[in-house]
Amino acid sequence: MIWAILAVLTIFANPGDTISLELQQPAYVVLEDPCMFFESTLNNSANLSEGSHLIKVGILCTPGEKKIEANGEIIAVVKVEKASENVIANYTSQVERRAVALEKELNKTIAELERTKEELKKNQEAMKKLENEKDLLEIELSLVKDNLNILQAKYNALSQDLETKRAKIEQMEEEIKMLSSQSQTFRASTFFLVSIFIGSFVAVLMMTRRP
Secondary structure: OEEOOOOOOEEEEOOOOEEEEEEOOOEEEEEOOOOEEEOOOOOOEEEEOOEEEEEEEOOOOOOEEEEEEEOOEEEEEEEEOOOOHHHHHHHHHHHHHHHHHHHHHHHHHHHHHHHHHHHHHHHHHHHHHHHHHHHHHHHHHHHHHHHHHHHHHHHHHHHHHHHHHHHHHHHHHHHHHHHHHHHHHHHHHHHHHHHHHHHHHHHHHHHHHOO
């Protein structure tokens, strides 16, 4: 990595290098050649804040001077050297290793995605099963409520019938007491009459037997 500040107008770099640009204040910065780009945005132009910003010099950058402008003014010139075969070979090797690593990461991500999709499918099936069970329970609860209402109506009817029969029994008990009292009076009256009749009969019988 090659470091640069605004005071340094000329920066020497090789294709594949990363340089640092220091801004004293926010600015709209443009890299003249699109072969160079900001690592933070992957573009060759950006609105940048105050501070340090990394610029990648592409491996395919052609040799020559590449201007850097801030708010329309040239603040630096990057002199790109010709890329050597070793630099190109090393960069190619790095790209290949990175590509392999990314492919592995991609395959891992795809596998995790498939597992997540399978788990999601299972969760959806479980949720559907729970919803069906919930619907069945709601139906059963509705039937239980209906049966409870029917039983409550039967209970109310039986309670009313029981009260009616209890009142009728009490009335019959009163009638029985009255009849019992009348029966006792009748027996007493009958006994009295029978006694009078017997007494009269005996008296008549004795009178007929006198000489």
